[in-house]
Amino acid sequence: MDAIDKLTEIFKDFPGIGERQAKRFVYFLISKNGSYADNLAKLVLDLKKEIAQCESCFHFFVIRNAKSKVCEICSNPHADSSMLMVVEKDSDLESMKNSRIYQGKYFILGGLVPIVEKTTKKRIRIEELKQKIKNSKDEIKEIILAFSLSPQGDHTDSYVRDELKEVAKDIKISSLGRGLSTGTELEYSDNETLKNALNNRH
Amino acid sequence: MDAIDKLTEIFKDFPGIGERQAKRFVYFLISKNGSYADNLAKLVLDLKKEIAQCESCFHFFVIRNAKSKVCEICSNPHADSSMLMVVEKDSDLESMKNSRIYQGKYFILGGLVPIVEKTTKKRIRIEELKQKIKNSKDEIKEIILAFSLSPQGDHTDSYVRDELKEVAKDIKISSLGRGLSTGTELEYSDNETLKNALNNRH
Amino acid sequence: MDAIDKLTEIFKDFPGIGERQAKRFVYFLISKNGSYADNLAKLVLDLKKEIAQCESCFHFFVIRNAKSKVCEICSNPHADSSMLMVVEKDSDLESMKNSRIYQGKYFILGGLVPIVEKTTKKRIRIEELKQKIKNSKDEIKEIILAFSLSPQGDHTDSYVRDELKEVAKDIKISSLGRGLSTGTELEYSDNETLKNALNNRH
Amino acid sequence: MDAIDKLTEIFKDFPGIGERQAKRFVYFLISKNGSYADNLAKLVLDLKKEIAQCESCFHFFVIRNAKSKVCEICSNPHADSSMLMVVEKDSDLESMKNSRIYQGKYFILGGLVPIVEKTTKKRIRIEELKQKIKNSKDEIKEIILAFSLSPQGDHTDSYVRDELKEVAKDIKISSLGRGLSTGTELEYSDNETLKNALNNRH
Numbered sequence: 048m049d050a051i052d053k054l055t056e057i058f059k060d061f062p063g064i065g066e067r068q069a070k071r072f073v074y075f076l077i078s079k080n081g082s083y084a085d086n087l088a089k090l091v092l093d094l095k096k097e098i099a100q101c102e103s104c105f106h107f108f109v110i111r112n113a114k115s116k117v118c119e120i121c122s123n124p125h126a127d128s129s130m131l132m133v134v135e136k137d138s139d140l141e142s143m144k145n146s147r148i149y150q151g152k153y154f155i156l157g158g159l160v161p162i163v164e165k166t167t168k169k170r171i172r173i174e175e176l177k178q179k180i181k182n183s184k185d186e187i188k189e190i191i192l193a194f195s196l197s198p199q200g201d202h203t204d205s206y207v208r209d210e211l212k213e214v215a216k217d218i219k220i221s222s223l224g225r226g227l228s229t230g231t232e233l234e235y236s237d238n239e240t241l242k243n244a245l246n247n248r249h
Numbered sequence: 250m251d252a253i254d255k256l257t258e259i260f261k262d263f264p265g266i267g268e269r270q271a272k273r274f275v276y277f278l279i280s281k282n283g284s285y286a287d288n289l290a291k292l293v294l295d296l297k298k299e300i301a302q303c304e305s306c307f308h309f310f311v312i313r314n315a316k317s318k319v320c321e322i323c324s325n326p327h328a329d330s331s332m333l334m335v336v337e338k339d340s341d342l343e344s345m346k347n348s349r350i351y352q353g354k355y356f357i358l359g360g361l362v363p364i365v366e367k368t369t370k371k372r373i374r375i376e377e378l379k380q381k382i383k384n385s386k387d388e389i390k391e392i393i394l395a396f397s398l399s400p401q402g403d404h405t406d407s408y409v410r411d412e413l414k415e416v417a418k419d420i421k422i423s424s425l426g427r428g429l430s431t432g433t434e435l436e437y438s439d440n441e442t443l444k445n446a447l448n449n450r451h
Numbered sequence: 452m453d454a455i456d457k458l459t460e461i462f463k464d465f466p467g468i469g470e471r472q473a474k475r476f477v478y479f480l481i482s483k484n485g486s487y488a489d490n491l492a493k494l495v496l497d498l499k500k501e502i503a504q505c506e507s508c509f510h511f512f513v514i515r516n517a518k519s520k521v522c523e524i525c526s527n528p529h530a531d532s533s534m535l536m537v538v539e540k541d542s543d544l545e546s547m548k549n550s551r552i553y554q555g556k557y558f559i560l561g562g563l564v565p566i567v568e569k570t571t572k573k574r575i576r577i578e579e580l581k582q583k584i585k586n587s588k589d590e591i592k593e594i595i596l597a598f599s600l601s602p603q604g605d606h607t608d609s610y611v612r613d614e615l616k617e618v619a620k621d622i623k624i625s626s627l628g629r630g631l632s633t634g635t636e637l638e639y640s641d642n643e644t645l646k647n648a649l650n651n652r653h
Numbered sequence: 654m655d656a657i658d659k660l661t662e663i664f665k666d667f668p669g670i671g672e673r674q675a676k677r678f679v680y681f682l683i684s685k686n687g688s689y690a691d692n693l694a695k696l697v698l699d700l701k702k703e704i705a706q707c708e709s710c711f712h713f714f715v716i717r718n719a720k721s722k723v724c725e726i727c728s729n730p731h732a733d734s735s736m737l738m739v740v741e742k743d744s745d746l747e748s749m750k751n752s753r754i755y756q757g758k759y760f761i762l763g764g765l766v767p768i769v770e771k772t773t774k775k776r777i778r779i780e781e782l783k784q785k786i787k788n789s790k791d792e793i794k795e796i797i798l799a800f801s802l803s804p805q806g807d808h809t810d811s812y813v814r815d816e817l818k819e820v821a822k823d824i825k826i827s828s829l830g831r832g833l834s835t836g837t838e839l840e841y842s843d844n845e846t847l848k849n850a851l852n853n854r855h
Contacts, residue, residue, distance in 0.1 A: 049715040050703040054696045062677050071668050074743055076697065077704055077713045084701050088694040090660045094679070095687050097656040107683045109655040137680055139435040146440040148447055191450055195436075196429040224428030224449025227398040228442040231430050233341040234397075238348040240430040245350055247426025247449055248393055251513040252501040256494045264475050269841075273466050276541055278495065279502055279511045286499050290492040292458045293480065297488050299454040300481055309481045311453040339478055437673075543839040550844040552851055595854055599840075600833040628832030628853025631802040632846040635834050637745040638801075642752040644834040649754055651830025651853055652797055 051077075103179065105155040105172060107137055120144070120153060127151040129188040133176065133207060135159055135200075139193065151191075154179060159194060160203040173207065177214045189219045196225065253279075305381065307357040307374060309339055322346070322355060329353040331390040335378065335409060337361050337402075341395065353393075356381060361396060362405040375409065379416045391421045398427065455481075507583065509559040509576060511541055524548070524557060531555040533592040537580065537611060539563055539604075543597065555595075558583060563598060564607040577611065581618045593623045600629065657683075709785065711761040711778060713743055726750070726759060733757040735794040739782065739813060741765050741806075745799065757797075760785060765800060766809040779813065783820045795825045802831065 048056070051073050058069035076084055099110050101118035108118035120126055130151030134140050140153050158171045180187060192207055194200035204222055211220060225243035233241070250258070253275050260271035278286055301312050303320035310320035322328055332353030336342050342355050360373045382389060394409055396402035406424055413422060427445035435443070452460070455477050462473035480488055503514050505522035512522035524530055534555030538544050544557050562575045584591060596611055598604035608626055615624060629647035637645070654662070657679050664675035682690055705716050707724035714724035726732055736757030740746050746759050764777045786793060798813055800806035810828055817826060831849035839847070 050696060050699045051715060054693075054700060057693050057696060060681075062681050063674060068669060070747075071744065073700070074713070075666075075668050076700055077743075081701050084697050087660075087663050088697045090656060090663060091682065091690050091694045091697070093656045094660060094682055095690050098683055107680070109657060134435065136436070137683075138677070141676075142436050142438060143443060146443045148440065148444045191447075193435060193446075195434040196431055197434075221450040223446035224426065224451060226426030226428045226430065226445070226449065228428065228430040228433050228445070229398055229439050232397040232399075233336065233395060234338070234344050236344060237431050238350065241345060241348045242350045243428070243430070244395075244425035245393075247428065247451075248423040249426060249449075252494060252497045253513060256491075256498060259491050259494060262479075264479050265472060270467060272545075273542070275498070276511070277464075277466050278498055279541075283499050286495050289458075289461050290495045292454060292461060293488050293492045293495070295454045296458060296477070296480055297485050309478070311455060339481075340475065343474075538839065540840070546840050546842060547847060550847045552844065552848045595851075597839060597850075599838040600835055601838075625854040627850035628830065628855060630830030630832045630834065630849070630853065632832065632834040632837050632849070633802055633843050636801040636803075637740065637799060638742070638748050640748060641835050642754065645749060645752045646754045647832070647834070648799075648829035649797075651832065651855075652827040653830060653853075 104153050105157065105175065106140055106153060125150075128183070128186040130191065131180070131183075131187050131189070132191040132193050134193050135195065135203070139195075143193065156203070156207070159199045160206045162198060162202045171203075173210050176207070177210065180211065180214050180218070184218075187215075187218055189221060190215060192220065192222045194223075306355050307359065307377065308342055308355060327352075330385070330388040332393065333382070333385075333389050333391070334393040334395050336395050337397065337405070341397075345395065358405070358409070361401045362408045364400060364404050373405075375412050378409070379413065382413065382416050382420070386420075389417075389420055391423060392417060394422065394424045396425075508557050509561065509579065510544055510557060529554075532587070532590040534595065535584070535587075535591050535593070536595040536597050538597050539599065539607070543599075547597065560607070560611070563603045564610045566602060566606050575607075577614050580611070581614065584615065584618050584622070588622075591619075591622055593625060594619055596624065596626045598627075710759050711763065711781065712746055712759060731756075734789070734792040736797065737786070737789075737793050737795070738797040738799050740799050741801065741809070745801075749799065762809070762813070765805045766812045768804060768808045777809075779816050782813070783817065786817065786820050786824070790824075793821075793824055795827060796821060798826065798828045800829075 051070075054073045054076070055066065055069045058064055058072045059066055061069070064072070076087070097110055098107050099116070100107050101116070101121055103117045103121040106118045106120070111119070115122060127150045130149075131154055132143065132149060132151055133154045133156055134143065135156055135158060137155060140155060143149055143153075154176055156171050156173075156176065160171060180190070190211065192204050194203050208220055224247060225240075226247045227236075227240070227244050231240065236244075256275045256278070257268065257271045260266055260274045261268055263271070266274075278289070299311055300309050301318070302309050303318070303323055305319045305323040308320045308322070313321070317324060329352045332351075333356055334345065334351060334353055335356045335358055336345065337358055337360060339357060342357060345351055345355075356378055358373050358375070358378065362373060382392070392413065394406050396405050410422055426449060427442075428449045429438075429442070429446050433442065438446075455474075458477045458480070459470065459473045462468055462476045463470055465473070468476075480491070501514055502511050503520070504511050505525055506520045507525040508522060510522045510524070515523070519526060531554045534553075535558055536547065536553060536555055537558045537560055538547065539560055539562060541559060544559060547553055547557075558580055560575050560577075560580065564575060584594070594615065596608050598607050612624055628651060629644075630651045631640075631644070631648050635644065640648075660679045660682070661672065661675045664670055664678045665672055667675070670678075682693070703716055704713050705722070706713055707727055708722045709727040710724060712724045712726070717725070721728060733756045736755075737760055738749065738755060738757055739760045739762055740749065741762055741764060743761060746761060749755055749759075760782055762777050762779075762782065766777060786796070796817065798810050800809050814826055830853060831846075832853045833842075833846070833850050837846065842850075
């Protein structure tokens with residue numbers, strides 16, 4: 048395998064990229080001048096140097112202070128420590144953060160729980176979540192389970208609620224509301240969505 | 250214009266059909282034997298004979314009893330007369346009915362209210378809705394405004410609430426719940442949906 | 452089944468239409484006034500009365516003269532009788548006719564020959580084609596096989612060439628040219644297209 | 654801008670990649686371990702070191718012999734030097750090469766000629782092409798112009814033919830054949846394709 052083939056293989060791993068587009072990426076890089084490739088390589092290497100995983104919420108964050116081991120949200124004195132939102136992954140946190148509607152803290156679970164799964168604990172950070180809750184018991188007043196609305200998201204919601212029963216027994220555990228979302232047309236809605244919309248009418 | 254062209258023009262009016270598909274429909278009919286066309290023509294004519302518009306909720310319904318002027322829901326003694334769901338159109342009612350989660354009555358408004366619109370009253374059945382509410386004041390306990398989640402749906406919700414203020418002043422008026430709908434992924438959600446999901450958490 | 456269900460079933464047969472859209476068609480018809488349905492029914496019935504299948508080329512055509520049993524192309528004295536283009540279906544003829552690049556006659560084969568098929572003769576008009584060629588032997592100088600470029604189209608081309616060997620032995624048999632078609636990008640072309648484009652370079 | 658934002662900007666430049674997917678690429682890289690990023694960075698840097706632009710045909714090629722300044726096709730003694738195919742870009746050459754139907758040499762023009770364009774010469778390698786033809790006049794018997802079938806491709810074909818008139822006056826200049834390409838259905842073909850298919854029938 049030559050450099051073109053090897054790099055094509057790497058790009059094929061990228062989310063949503065097939066062989067043809069991977070190869071176009073390589074030719075795109077070839078067509079650019081040397082400083083472009085240098086810059087890309089440098090930024091890829093910098094990424095690992097400049098990014099750390101928060102010890103408190105497991106969010107990847109840009110290191111701004113070499114001594115800091117927690118992310119900008121966990122270390123933000125203005126964030127609302129009484130609320131902890133548990134999300135599946137970094138991009139869910141980003142999406143919620145960008146909407147500017149939530150001012151509390153987060154915890155990245157690191158995945159959803161497959162419906163048939165025996166080795167769950169090894170794959171999601173349920174023990175780390177329990178530990179975090181134990182450590183901040185006096186602060187946290189509400190834990191919001193914020194998973195995508197899918198069978199796996201639902202299953203994860205139940206699993207986490209069950210696991211937290213003991214450790215979070217004096218804390219309110221809530222889940223995101225359900226119903227019509229932007230663009231939902233009644234005519235084309237599934238029964239589940241209609242049921243949630245009707246039950247949660249206000 | 251010959252028969253092919255004229256029929257193509259008609260099919261072009263059908264929802265979602267362009268000229269090319271309209272023409273394919275015509276050739277499809279030509280390719281079928283005579284009894285197929287006879288049957289289609291007969292059913293199209295029957296439709297008008299067998300369908301009536303309910304005098305009470307304005308839903309189109311299949312006439313089963315020549316004397317009946319109201320649809321099978323309005324005349325159903327087991328339907329819950331204390332709830333009235335106001336929807337935009339027949340297919341919204343069908344969708345809700347098929348989900349079997351709602352047992353109340355309906356009212357077909359006949360359209361949404363465009364955000365900039367002066368002649369609204371002529372186009373939607375707001376006067377008919379007021380009249381219906383006046384007539385069944387003692388029965389109705391809740392009016393559910395069930396419009397699609399779009400700027401126009403929201404605008405219609407406000408408009409109808411405003412118009413009903415007087416006539417429905419002792420009746421609860423609710424709107425469908427909002428939040429995550431089936432398949433919603435947090436990562437790709439718009440701010441409005443995230444906000445509704447957070448506000449309506451349970 | 453009521454009228455709505457029956458008509459939905461009919462529309463589901465239309466090319467490219469599923470259950471949901473079929474039902475939307477029915478509600479669309481219901482929402483229109485009575486004269487719209489009358490007009491549609493009338494045109495559907497007229498279609499069969501106004502359309503005949505040409506006895507010479509098997510094209511469906513609009514009857515303009517009650518005595519005529521052949522279509523406007525077969526009866527056109529200005530059409531070039533020395534060329535006979537064999538196509539699969541009416542819409543292929545329409546497409547070719549609308550392009551105004553061919554002035555000869557046509558023959559509608561009525562289908563393609565599936566690659567594995569034993570009862571072919573019953574389904575396509577190969578005997579009728581042979582008969583037509585026999586009848587106009589002195590006129591026809593070239594038979595153009597004009598099938599879509601697909602394995603089945605290729606198979607039909609071979610099959611027809613083989614069947615016509617005897618009856619058209621003094622007539623040139625040609626097939627449509629192959630190569631780049633409008634919009635073809637070399638980068639994304641399949642080998643077959645590249646091969647045809649290279650072999651047929653000019 | 655932090656490392657995440659900067660790298661997102663770079664990935665946004667990649668062909669076919671928008672902001673959202675660019676960001677997903679960055680998070681994908683973050684989620685991988687350090688050696689993955691090291692490998693990617695290394696391969697990107699290697700690419701420039703291992704790839705050279707052929708001095709003869711301007712194709713980018715993997716350097717296998719440090720002294721070689723021409724690509725593996727230009728230096729292949731078995732390639733047919735009597736044919737020169739002029740293509741727009743590297744990926745067109747790759748596509749043709751992978752089809753294994755052409756054994757001649759290539760020349761990468763470096764672009765197409767926009768229909769309205771004054772500074773064309775600066776952007777495509779027309780002078781380099783003329784020079785190459787002058788240098789190999791005794792060898793080349795046919796120049797094949799192989800551009801995508803689009804108005805710009807056609808324009809480039811005419812432009813190059815015109816420019817080569819003088820220098821290639823004893824050499825045959827051909828263009829790729831046109832007609833039906835794989836998957837073309839007559840019913841949906843544009844007039845231009847039908848015309849080419851009819852004119853190039855065989």
